[in-house]
Amino acid sequence: MSSVVKAKCPQCKTEVAVEEEESSQPVSCSSCQTTFVPAAVIAESNRRFEIGMYVVMLLIGIGLVGYMAMTGNLKPKPDAPPPPQAAEMDTVPE
Numbered sequence: 001m002s003s004v005v006k007a008k009c010p011q012c013k014t015e016v017a018v019e020e021e022e023s024s025q026p027v028s029c030s031s032c033q034t035t036f037v038p039a040a041v042i043a044e045s046n047r048r049f050e051i052g053m054y055v056v057m058l059l060i061g062i063g064l065v066g067y068m069a070m071t072g073n074l075k076p077k078p079d080a081p082p083p084p085q086a087a088e089m090d091t092v093p094e
Helices: 038-071
Strands: 004-008 015-019
Touching: 004 038
Parallel strands: none
Antiparallel strands: 004 015
16 A cells, blocks of 8 residues: 655646655646656755755754843853862851
C-alpha cells in the first residue's frame, strides 16, 4: 500500500494527486495540460520552506542579541565567590 502525494501544477497551481512511487514520472495537469514531475515540484516547495525557516531562526537570533544589548545583559555575570569552608567560619562561643 503506497501513499498518495499532492503536488501543485507550476503553471496553474491546480493540485494533482499521484501515488508516491509514481511521483518521479511526468504527469499532465488536467486543466492546463502542462507536463511536470511532481517530485521536482515537491522538492522545490520543501527547499523554499527550509530556507524560510532558516531566515526566521536568523531573525529571532538577531532580535534576541539586540534585546540583550539594549537591556545590558550582553556581558556574562561574574562568578559568585565560593562559599566559606567550615574551618574558616568564625564561630561564636556560647
